Amino acid sequence: LFFNSLTKPSSKPPTTPVKLKKVSTFQEFESNTSDAWDLGDDDDELLAIAAENLNTEVVMETAHKVIQNHSKLQEQHKFQEEHQQEEKRVESAELTSIACGDNRLVKSVSEGHTSTSSDNASENSSMQRSQSLPQTSTPPLVSGTADYNTSVTPALTEREASRLDKFNQLLAGPNTDLEVLRKLSWSGIPKRVRPIAWKLLSGYLPANVDRRESTLQRKRKEYFAFVEQYYDSRNDESHQDTYRQIHIDIPRMSPEVLRLQPKVTEIFERILFIWAIRHPASGYVQGINDLVTPFFVVFVCEYIEEEEVENFDVSSLPEEVLQNIEADSYWCMSKLLDGIQDNYTFAQPGIQKKVKMLEELVSRIDEQVHRHLDQHEVKYLQFAFRWMNNLLMREVPLRCTIRLWDTYQSEPEGFSHFHLYVCAAFLVRWRKEILEEKDFQ
Amino acid sequence: MGSADEDYNFVFKVVLIGESGVGKTNLLSRFTRNEFNHDSRTTIGVEFSTRTILLGDAMVKAQIWDTAGLERYRAITSAYYRGAVGALVVFDITKHQSYDVVDRWLKELYEHAEPSIVVMLVGNKTDLAQAREVPMEEAKMFADNNGLLFVETSALDSTNVEQAFETILKEIFHKVQQQKQRSSQSNTVSLSNESPESTAPAQAEKRPCCVAL
Numbered sequence A: 001l002f003f004n005s006l007t008k009p010s011s012k013p014p015t016t017p018v019k020l021k022k023v024s025t026f027q028e029f030e031s032n033t034s035d036a037w038d039l040g041d042d043d044d045e046l047l048a049i050a051a052e053n054l055n056t057e058v059v060m061e062t063a064h065k066v067i068q069n070h071s072k073l074q075e076q077h078k079f080q081e082e083h084q085q086e087e088k089r090v091e092s093a094e095l096t097s098i099a100c101g102d103n104r105l106v107k108s109v110s111e112g113h114t115s116t117s118s119d120n121a122s123e124n125s126s127m128q129r130s131q132s133l134p135q136t137s138t139p140p141l142v143s144g145t146a147d148y149n150t151s152v153t154p155a156l157t158e159r160e161a162s163r164l165d166k167f168n169q170l171l172a173g174p175n176t177d178l179e180v181l182r183k184l185s186w187s188g189i190p191k192r193v194r195p196i197a198w199k200l201l202s203g204y205l206p207a208n209v210d211r212r213e214s215t216l217q218r219k220r221k222e223y224f225a226f227v228e229q230y231y232d233s234r235n236d237e238s239h240q241d242t243y244r245q246i247h248i249d250i251p252r253m254s255p256e257v258l259r260l261q262p263k264v265t266e267i268f269e270r271i272l273f274i275w276a277i278r279h280p281a282s283g284y285v286q287g288i289n290d291l292v293t294p295f296f297v298v299f300v301c302e303y304i305e306e307e308e309v310e311n312f313d314v315s316s317l318p319e320e321v322l323q324n325i326e327a328d329s330y331w332c333m334s335k336l337l338d339g340i341q342d343n344y345t346f347a348q349p350g351i352q353k354k355v356k357m358l359e360e361l362v363s364r365i366d367e368q369v370h371r372h373l374d375q376h377e378v379k380y381l382q383f384a385f386r387w388m389n390n391l392l393m394r395e396v397p398l399r400c401t402i403r404l405w406d407t408y409q410s411e412p413e414g415f416s417h418f419h420l421y422v423c424a425a426f427l428v429r430w431r432k433e434i435l436e437e438k439d440f441q
Numbered sequence B: 001m002g003s004a005d006e007d008y009n010f011v012f013k014v015v016l017i018g019e020s021g022v023g024k025t026n027l028l029s030r031f032t033r034n035e036f037n038h039d040s041r042t043t044i045g046v047e048f049s050t051r052t053i054l055l056g057d058a059m060v061k062a063q064i065w066d067t068a069g070l071e072r073y074r075a076i077t078s079a080y081y082r083g084a085v086g087a088l089v090v091f092d093i094t095k096h097q098s099y100d101v102v103d104r105w106l107k108e109l110y111e112h113a114e115p116s117i118v119v120m121l122v123g124n125k126t127d128l129a130q131a132r133e134v135p136m137e138e139a140k141m142f143a144d145n146n147g148l149l150f151v152e153t154s155a156l157d158s159t160n161v162e163q164a165f166e167t168i169l170k171e172i173f174h175k176v177q178q179q180k181q182r183s184s185q186s187n188t189v190s191l192s193n194e195s196p197e198s199t200a201p202a203q204a205e206k207r208p209c210c211v212a213l
Helices: A002-007 A026-033 A043-053 A057-074 A085-099 A103-112 A117-130 A135-146 A158-172 A178-186 A191-201 A209-235 A240-252 A262-278 A288-301 A319-339 A349-365 A367-375 A380-389 A398-410 A414-429 A431-436 B024-033 B071-081 B096-100 B102-112 B126-131 B136-145 B161-182 B208-212
Strands: B010-018 B046-055 B058-067 B086-092 B118-124 B149-152
Touching: A158 A178, A158 A191, A178 A191, A178 A398, A191 A288, A191 A319, A191 A398, A209 A240, A209 A262, A209 A319, A240 A262, A240 A288, A262 A288, A262 A319, A288 A319, A288 A398, A319 A414, A349 A367, A349 A380, A349 A414, A367 A431, A380 A414, A380 B046, A380 B071, A398 A414, A414 A431, B010 B024, B010 B102, B010 B161, B024 B046, B024 B058, B024 B086, B024 B161, B046 B071, B046 B161, B058 B071, B058 B161, B071 B102, B086 B096, B086 B102, B086 B161, B096 B102, B102 B118, B118 B136, B118 B161, B136 B149, B149 B161
Parallel strands: B010 B058, B010 B086, B086 B118, B118 B149
Antiparallel strands: B046 B058
């Protein structure tokens, strides 16, 4: 479908400054997009760029308004409180512009680029490698605060450091204010605190610091009790279709290197099979497999110093660490799926509904694009089905998905409702290319 | 693709169906782009590509639709089959299970498509001959008994892929020609003899250029 033509290298050369080349590796992508994803805090700049990239006058106007608001409020560190519906629309467009790896964006901020993860990782790795298990699960959760001051390298910009500091203070407790965490996370979570922030935002971890470790232990035990109870039944007649489907789908997902590791395959198979067995109304549906990946990758990052997860040999991690990652990924994915369950029940009513809503939305905000699609007999279901079914994971690189999920998890109904606006923003963002295209395939 | 867009006399919509993992997406990419991808990902929803080929003196644009081999995607089933004039029912010759369910796929096809749709049974992955589980004679006999065209292919080494698509497109073209002669006065092109007013008209019918031929 036409989106393929925007992302696949084999298609026509792009006509815009946007980097449309599909990157095949994490590394490639990261070098292409520079630090756009670590930028986070710099809403003014992002909004200005977003406004610049959008053609719609209304959106421009709104963006300027928002920019003004933001500049005024930023000094008081209160700007996030002004969360209006229209602002969201602009900002979802802003996310889209990030997602495309806009060159201008990358250029404009590249001076400020630093790697937050190298220092982060060395701090974590020294801990978990020297310590014997099972205590390994504890340090990363508390280490953010404890080691923070010593681990900030000169490479960390002031802005990033202050942002990380805000997160660390918030996460340290004794009770993390989830409302504040959501506001802060909306514009991106620093890599080093992302694992714990995601666990909190998804509702997997309790806000109270003292209860976190015991919760983790309990939930991890619970998950492996499920494995004990159900996993042997994967070859039973009643479950073998489910297992076979999962088994053939895992080699057919991304990221390319990670998925080929036998250890990763094993873990993903267990997570997906257990989830499917415990959710018979939907069962396993292709696309759900992709949704494990961001959690898995983010949680692996909690334990490793390597910057590139894709090139990391997962089996080098201690068995117990892998078990923690597996259980945490299972629970967080379950929480996500709870919010979009009707996407995967029979006939996928949630997706049908959302595709209709997208069509309705686009017909209002960009009638020209809507009409163009209609004239060329392009049905929304043809392209947006996958956008909804896989939450755009097939359309953007993994790193973009991870950044997008910072925001989705900060929104009340991020994966169902807000996602719709991001999809609409995609269409508006590429309106020029869409309008020029006459042969959609 | 774009420039050749208007230079055709017919558009034939052909759908690919069959069990998950039999190689539908690679058959499509082999035919439309001469590509094979070892790491092709699961197809989600529907995708389609086109290729225009010359049949006799007519340019035929084959619009080939690919879909996921998983039943859950019923949400898009009817849209998928609507207007299809040809179908490739694909199985993997190294997986008997994928052949066993061909019956089920045919049933679904005939439930949603026009009865006159041209259907070809395709045994894919002949490059894995040493792992063959479905004898060619068995599949051939099944195809004959059910009035299906039959071919074995390898999307990986290209064997018979071109022939498979060409054969089915020729057969469709042939049917359309017959139909046109029979109903020259009605000024429409449809494969459906029984119900020219069908709610799922052949794609060809929609294009004025098809009628002009």
